[in-house]
Amino acid sequence: MKKMPExxxxxxADISFLLLTFFLLxxxxxxxxxxxxxxxxxxxxxxxxxxxxxxxxxxxxxNKSDRLLVQGQPIDIRQLKDRAKEFLTNPQxxxxxxxxxxxxxxxxxxxxxTKGIISLKNDRGTSYDMYIQVQNExxxxxxxxxxxxxxxxxxxxxxDLTSTTxxxxxxxxxxxxxxxxxxxxxxxxx
Amino acid sequence: MARFKKGGSRSVxxxxxxxxxxxxxxxxxxxxxxxxxxxVTLEVKIVAPQATEVQxxxxxxxxxxxxxxxxxxxSLGTESRIQLNNxxxxxxxxxxxxxxxxxxxxESEKNFITTSLKVDKLTRMGVVTDVKQELxxxxxxxxxxxxxxxxxxxx
Numbered sequence: 001m002k003k004m005p006e007x008x009x010x011x012x013a014d015i016s017f018l019l020l021t022f023f024l025l026x027x028x029x030x031x032x033x034x035x036x037x038x039x040x041x042x043x044x045x046x047x048x049x050x051x052x053x054x055x056x057x058x059x060x061x062x063n064k065s066d067r068l069l070v071q072g073q074p075i076d077i078r079q080l081k082d083r084a085k086e087f088l089t090n091p092q093x094x095x096x097x098x099x100x101x102x103x104x105x106x107x108x109x110x111x112x113x114t115k116g117i118i119s120l121k122n123d124r125g126t127s128y129d130m131y132i133q134v135q136n137e138x139x140x141x142x143x144x145x146x147x148x149x150x151x152x153x154x155x156x157x158x159x160d161l162t163s164t165t166x167x168x169x170x171x172x173x174x175x176x177x178x179x180x181x182x183x184x185x186x187x188x189x190x
Numbered sequence: 191m192a193r194f195k196k197g198g199s200r201s202v203x204x205x206x207x208x209x210x211x212x213x214x215x216x217x218x219x220x221x222x223x224x225x226x227x228x229x230v231t232l233e234v235k236i237v238a239p240q241a242t243e244v245q246x247x248x249x250x251x252x253x254x255x256x257x258x259x260x261x262x263x264x265s266l267g268t269e270s271r272i273q274l275n276n277x278x279x280x281x282x283x284x285x286x287x288x289x290x291x292x293x294x295x296x297e298s299e300k301n302f303i304t305t306s307l308k309v310d311k312l313t314r315m316g317v318v319t320d321v322k323q324e325l326x327x328x329x330x331x332x333x334x335x336x337x338x339x340x341x342x343x344x345x
Contacts, residue, residue, distance in 0.1 A: 009207065009208045009211060010207045010210075012208075012210070012211035013207060013210035013211045013214055015211070016211050016214035016215050016217075016218055017214055019218055020214060020217055020218045020221065023218060023221050023222055023225070024221060024225075027221070027222075027225035032246070032247040032250070032253065032306055032334075032336060033244040033245060033246045033247060033336070033337065033338075033339060034238075034241070034244055034245070034247070034306065034307075034334045034335045034336040034337045035241060035243060035244060035245070035334065035335045035337060036245050036247075036304070036332070036333070036334045037333055037334070037335065038331050038332060038333075039322060039325060039326050039330075039331045039332075039333055040326070040331075041326065041329075041331065042326045042327055122315050122319075123315065124314060124315055124316030124319060125314050125315070125316065126314065126315040127311065127312060127313070127314060127315070128239065128309050128310065128311055128312070128313040128314070128315060128318055129239045129311035129312070131315055131318070132239040132241055132311070132335055132337055133239070133241070135241075135335065136241040136242060136243050136337075139243040140242060140243050143243055
């Protein structure tokens, strides 16, 4: 039998390298991540807005120069997380902070929850960066509360809970109680 | 070359590079799987704000994107514009965009579409609020504010 000459496959590597660089250039590795929120359905014009007691609402306002106003007092963004946590837990049963109630939740037993809602309102001129910082701090407050509860009951952080029943129970005990006010034009168009 | 054996004039066998291409192909497939191909050419500048409490978006196929930012072309001014797919759009186009995105998905997945808002951090909230209102009207309630991950602040 005649010996076949070997096909030179050395250039094959070069070709695949070319393909590789092409894909590296045209694609992006950045995984999409961000803060997830659920928008409320559009308001029913006939229905009255639900009655919420004054003590159950934490009013957070952001004006067009990116300054924060919480319950009528100007505060720094770094204080917002602790303010929100204190508001959502009401540790000392303060009559000015939201009503506390004991709720029984499946898989979790009796939990001390509050009826607190954070009402966030921003101006049309607020920068998106500031808005995200505020949302981030509020989310951080809720996440920390969830972590504390889940650490106490299940011995693991909320994000590390493996069973969905457990994480659903924690979610139910500490919901994302952030309500965004219907937009209004306060500071004028910009 | 130094030879230790006497007499033998054997040549050094060439290194077999045949498997090299297999290795590179493996790399290639690896990158193809973990990356996403840019489907749209961005007409707006977007620098996402940073946040610490970020969640990853799961199921890439169920995400539709809305881009808001300053136009890349300086001739179009500095006013923040909305980009849907490959072109500039106005707030009024969002409802039909959502409808089109729904129509492109399977019946069973229609209710799980997440709208990712990729917004430049210098944008004013006015545009974003308008977009959010339109999304509410269109029934696309699940949204995600796209942000970059930032290390935990130590203060």
